[in-house]
Amino acid sequence: MAKEKKEQWYNNRELFEMICDLKEALTETTTVVKKYNNLRQELGDLGVEQKMQAKEIIVIQADDVKTRAIAEARASTKTTIVDYLIKLWPLILMTILFILSRL
Numbered sequence: 001m002a003k004e005k006k007e008q009w010y011n012n013r014e015l016f017e018m019i020c021d022l023k024e025a026l027t028e029t030t031t032v033v034k035k036y037n038n039l040r041q042e043l044g045d046l047g048v049e050q051k052m053q054a055k056e057i058i059v060i061q062a063d064d065v066k067t068r069a070i071a072e073a074r075a076s077t078k079t080t081i082v083d084y085l086i087k088l089w090p091l092i093l094m095t096i097l098f099i100l101s102r103l
Contacts, residue, residue: 010018085092
């Protein structure tokens with residue numbers, strides 16, 4: 001059994017080579033993890049940017065709706081005033097004629 005243990009154990013050179021290989025693999029793994037983390041950060045940044053753009057679009061749409069509502073209200077008010085004037089025109093004309101006849 002002692003002979004088997006000696007055969008399984010590595011010499012210093014083999015251990016050194018294994019450690020160098022592990023060091024290289026660890027460096028590659030660290031590089032890959034950093035790239036992955038950067039991609040995750042970029043993806044998160046894009047998500048935040050898209051949310052901000054969506055909010056801006058909502059604000060623009062809300063402003064557009066408000067502008068349309070105001071325009072419609074103004075048009076409606078103008079129409080209403082014109083309608084009242086047309087309906088009341090005979091009364092206004094009679095009042096003006098009455099006042100002029102009294103002068």
